[in-house]
Amino acid sequence: MSALIRLAWRYLWAQPLTATLNLLLLSLGLAAISFVLLVSEQIEAGVRRDLAGIDxxxxxxxxxxxxxxxxxxxxxxxxxxxxxxxxxxxxxxxxxxxxxxxxxxxxxxxxxxxxxxxxxxxxxxxxxxxxxxxxxxxxxxxxxxxxxxxxxxxxxxxxxxxxxxxxxxxxxxxxxxxxxxxxxxxxxxxxxxxxxxxxxxxxxxxxxxxxxxxxxxxxxxxxxxxxxxxxxxxxxxxxxxxxxxxxxxxxxxxxxxAPALETARLLRLVGTGTDVMRGFAVVLLLAAGLSVWVALLNAVRARQADLAMMRMLGAPPWRVAALVGLEAAILAALACVIGLALGHGLCAVLGQLLADRQSLRLTGAWFSLWELSLPLVAASLALLASAWPAWRAYRLDVSDLLQAPR
Structure with a gap:
């Protein structure tokens, strides 16, 4: 399995510009979601703390x-x-x-x-x-x-x-x-x-x-x-x-x-901005998923000879398909790490800017339980993007490739 992962890694970076673009899109989408979660939760928690006992x-x-x-x-x-x-x-x-x-x-x-x-x-x-x-x-x-x-x-x-x-x-x-x-x-x-x-x-x-x-x-x-x-x-x-x-x-x-009523109005105004950010993140993730799908599909077509050689050397069809899926999984794992780091980093920067203005307290050290779903989002997106290219690799007919004119 480790050999398959190493091969998937090399295949992923065989086209560095395409891989970097896909990684950037996925990372930015996940970072935007993480940033929105961190800021909105900290604002709501801060509001609840500061309203303690004030009716x-x-x-x-x-x-x-x-x-x-x-x-x-x-x-x-x-x-x-x-x-x-x-x-x-x-x-x-x-x-x-x-x-x-x-x-x-x-x-x-x-x-x-x-x-x-x-x-x-x-x-x-x-x-x-x-x-x-x-x-x-x-x-x-x-x-x-x-x-x-x-x-x-x-x-x-x-x-x-x-x-x-x-x-x-x-x-x-x-x-x-x-x-x-x-x-x-x-x-x-x-x-x-x-x-x-x-x-x-x-x-x-x-x-x-x-x-x-x-x-x-x-x-x-x-x-x-x-x-x-x-x-x-x-x-x-x-x-x-x-x-x-x-x-x-x-x-x-x-x-x-009445603070309860006024803060509800205030949070609705803040919620409008977070909804826009979430929408922007979803668009980035969809664009990243489409880009990964196109890149993997083209990669399967370009590597037909390599995949056929693997089949001739005894690799079962599922192993060839898993190679394509592993490329997407590695990309998703990297994007998840980078996206979470970016989200927390941006929150820390915003918190420092607000601290300089004696305003709301935000920290990059805050962790939201909803962030646990981000690896699942990244994995699901990678699975969907790689499903059709992996199926194409699985259905690869070695005899047709060997008979094809060179």
Whole structure:
């Protein structure tokens, strides 16, 4: 059998340009399928992780999609601010199990600085790897990816930049102190800098020249004056999903965004692109199958004398047919290895590009169970492409070839 495989290998590369073209088409088709599987599964898994425990996002009037993207995935700018008193009102609602406030606006080298409460960490099961949580204004806790990419350690100081870009005006007068670093969670919190709400208020009052040194005010006056950006809600019962968004939208200046609905819309948009990629991959595979079929058919015709000699030396018909099938099988095996390597490599490159933009996390190390079907797809395509040429080789009449005029 090993001799037959070696002979099939030599026959395959007897026409290197044709073999390379067929290998390229098969590899690109399999790589496209692998890439689509890896990206779509990682996006869906990331969405599920980042939505953990968040049933509703409340923000200023505007696009629900924008509110969801800015409040859950931190990929967009928020629609505006809402009164801090809204938080107290929502926490008093019997249908609300948990309400977590967020104050946004600044960033550190492109990583968003989020003013919030400790309960935000509970949404993602985040815990400290080093240090402690913030105890006072202008103390910050870094997500695992932020700490890794910025190189900041415990006790380091940094100034936030206004806005989400790295070109925003820096708050040079007031620097944050790193008091803690979180363990990696694989969620959006890895890409965030967390602090308390008072830090955000203090910085922006100073930035806008507000009366930061004014006389102390009582709690009611402070709540009436303060603003936050978003509130993440968790429902106490399924009934809240029906009544609470309607109630929020009826309030002046408030907009409710249901992450489950908005992410379903988002994934449908992403699904359109993946469907196009899958269609492109199928076209490539069909073209590769047709090309392999033509190449093998021509090879059988060109090697009739060689195949007849094998028959005369005692090779049974099935062995001659198996030689043709082995050529296609070797080609499919090579294409499968190259295609999977290309798919994972492209996913790793895309993941690095997204990481540089503090966006979704993708990795080439992800493995999809559906990828186990790719060798079967490649083998099936090789079998179909080689079936007719192998049958022609099997039916080869040695006596006719010997009697044919030279």
């Amino acid at each position: 509703l996002v409340v923000g200023a009037k505007g696009s629900p999609m924008q509110i969801m993207l800015s409040g859950v995935f931190h990929l967009d700018v928020p629609t505006g601010n809402i009164p801090l008193s809204t938080l107290k009102t929502l926490r008093a609602q019997p249908l609300v199990a948990r309400a977590v406030p967020l104050s946004l606006g600044d960033s550190l080298r492109g990583f968003r600085i989020v003013g919030t409460e400790v309960s935000y960490l509970d949404l993602y099961g985040a815990s400290l790897a080093q240090g402690q949580l913030w105890q006072a204004p202008l103390q910050a806790v870094l997500g695992a990816e932020v700490a890794q990419r910025t190189g900041l350690a415990l006790g380091a100081e940094f100034a936030g930049s206004h806005g989400l870009g790295e070109q925003g005006d820096a708050h040079e007068g007031d620097a944050y102190t790193v008091t803690g670093i979180l363990k990696p969670t694989g969620t959006v919190i890895d890409r965030l800098v967390l602090t308390d709400l008072a830090s955000v208020w203090q910085l922006h009052e100073a930035h806008h020249g507000s009366a930061a040194d004014a006389a102390p005010e009582d709690e009611a006056e402070e709540i009436a004056r303060r603003e936050i950006t978003l509130i993440l809600l968790s429902y106490r019962s399924p009934l809240a999903a029906i009544s609470l968004p309607r109630w929020v939208n009826a309030q002046a200046g408030l907009q409710a965004s």
